[in-house]
Amino acid sequence: MSESNAKLFTNANIYTPDGIFEGASLLVRDGLIESVIPAALAGTADADGAEIIDVGGAILVPGFVDVHVHGGGGFDVMSSRPGKPMLDGMSLFHAKHGTTSFLATTLTASKEDIDAALQSLAKELEEGTSGADAVGIHLEGPFINPVRCGAQNPAHIREASVEEMKKYMDYSGHSIRLMTIAPEFAGNLETIAYATQNGVTASIGHSDGKIADVREAVAKGASHVTHMFNGMSPMHHREPGVAGSALIIDDLAVELIVDGIHMTPDIVSLIYKTKPADKIVLITDAIEATGCPDGDYFLGELPIIVKDNKATLRDGGSLAGSTLTMDRAMRNTIAFTGLSLEEVLPGLTINPARQVGIDDRKGSIEAGKDADLLILDADLNVQATYVRGRNVYQA
Incomplete structure (x- = not known):
C-alpha cells in the first residue's frame, strides 16, 4: 500500500x-x-x-534489508498457519529496528510442516504487511549436512531433489528468493542449478564441504554463503573448507551475524578487510524470542534457552539463531571495525537487496x-x- x-x-x-x-x-x-x-x-x-x-x-x-530472519517480537515464521498469521507482527517489530524489507526464513522440518508453512506464508505474502515489507522466503534447510546442522533438526535433514524443490516453489507461490543448501551431495548440486536457473539465489550453508565442493556449487550458480563461520567446515591451512572458500572466492557474498556472539569483533574486521565491499551482507538470524524476555522458547521443534541475548539449544548448547536486530548490527559493525556509517551501510541495504534480486526497487x-x-x-x-x-x- x-x-x-x-x-x-x-x-x-x-x-x-x-x-x-x-x-x-x-x-x-x-x-x-x-x-x-x-x-x-x-x-x-x-x-x-x-x-x-x-x-x-x-x-x-x-531502510535495512534482512534476508535471514526467522521471527521476532514473539512471532515465528514456521508457526504460520491459516488463521494464525506471523509476518505482520514480525514486520512491525523489525520496522522499529530499521528493517523495511525482509525474507521470512524457514527451518529444517518434516515435509508436512514445511509444506504447511510455505502455503500459509504464500497467502500472508500476497496479503502484505503493515510494517516492513515481506518480500519473499528464505528456505534454510532441509537440504543440509547433519554434521553441520547446528540448531536445525537432524531428524528431518535430507538430500535435495529437483522434484521436492519444485513442490516448495509451487507451495510458496514462487516467492522463494534465497535457499541455504549444502553442496557436497549430488542431488543438492543438481538442485542448486535448478534453483538458480529459476530465480532463486543459492546460498552455501550448514555444509561440511571442501573447497572443491564450493567451487562446483559456484559453477552451478551458487553466489551466497549463509551466516559466515557458523554451521560450516572451518578454514585450515591444508583445506580451506567452506569458511576459507568464502573468503577466497570473490564472487561469493557472505552473511554476517554481528552480535558479538557468533563472531568476535576481530573476525568481523578480518572479513571486511578480506571480502569485496559489495559482497558483505549483514543479517539478524533473529528468532521468535528476539525482543522478548530471557527464558525458554522453541526453534522449530527444538527447545532453546535465551539468556543475556544469547540463544542456545537446551540440549547441547549450540547457538540457536540470534536475538539481534538490524540497528544493533549496524552499530556493532561500526564499533567492531572502525568503519564509518557510509562504509557499513551497503551491507545493510543495497548488498542484500542485490543478492535476492530486489535492488531495482529497494536498498538505496x-x-x-x-x-x-x-x-x-x-x-x-x-x-x-x-x-x-x-x-x-x-x-
Whole structure:
C-alpha cells in the first residue's frame, strides 16, 4: 500500500550512492522517491501540497534489508498457519529496528510442516504487511549436512531433489528468493542449478564441504554463503573448507551475524578487510524470542534457552539463531571495525537487496525506488521508519 500524497523531508543529511547530501531535502510521491534536492536548491522542489517533514539535521538513510530472519517480537515464521498469521507482527517489530524489507526464513522440518508453512506464508505474502515489507522466503534447510546442522533438526535433514524443490516453489507461490543448501551431495548440486536457473539465489550453508565442493556449487550458480563461520567446515591451512572458500572466492557474498556472539569483533574486521565491499551482507538470524524476555522458547521443534541475548539449544548448547536486530548490527559493525556509517551501510541495504534480486526497487535512495527510509539520530538510533512512504514507526 503506497500513499498517494507527497512528502518533502527537509534539513536532512541524506546518504545516497552519489555521496552524502548535507542539509538536503528528499521528495517522495506516491510511495516512490522522486528526487534529492541539495541544500543550495532547497527552494526549487515542485512540492506543492506535500507534507513537510523537517528532520532537524538528522540522518536519512535507506531502510535495512534482512534476508535471514526467522521471527521476532514473539512471532515465528514456521508457526504460520491459516488463521494464525506471523509476518505482520514480525514486520512491525523489525520496522522499529530499521528493517523495511525482509525474507521470512524457514527451518529444517518434516515435509508436512514445511509444506504447511510455505502455503500459509504464500497467502500472508500476497496479503502484505503493515510494517516492513515481506518480500519473499528464505528456505534454510532441509537440504543440509547433519554434521553441520547446528540448531536445525537432524531428524528431518535430507538430500535435495529437483522434484521436492519444485513442490516448495509451487507451495510458496514462487516467492522463494534465497535457499541455504549444502553442496557436497549430488542431488543438492543438481538442485542448486535448478534453483538458480529459476530465480532463486543459492546460498552455501550448514555444509561440511571442501573447497572443491564450493567451487562446483559456484559453477552451478551458487553466489551466497549463509551466516559466515557458523554451521560450516572451518578454514585450515591444508583445506580451506567452506569458511576459507568464502573468503577466497570473490564472487561469493557472505552473511554476517554481528552480535558479538557468533563472531568476535576481530573476525568481523578480518572479513571486511578480506571480502569485496559489495559482497558483505549483514543479517539478524533473529528468532521468535528476539525482543522478548530471557527464558525458554522453541526453534522449530527444538527447545532453546535465551539468556543475556544469547540463544542456545537446551540440549547441547549450540547457538540457536540470534536475538539481534538490524540497528544493533549496524552499530556493532561500526564499533567492531572502525568503519564509518557510509562504509557499513551497503551491507545493510543495497548488498542484500542485490543478492535476492530486489535492488531495482529497494536498498538505496535513488529516484524511482520505493521510499523505504530511516531517520537516525546522531547516536544512530532509529527515530522513524518509512515503508513505501508510509510512516510505520515513530520513536
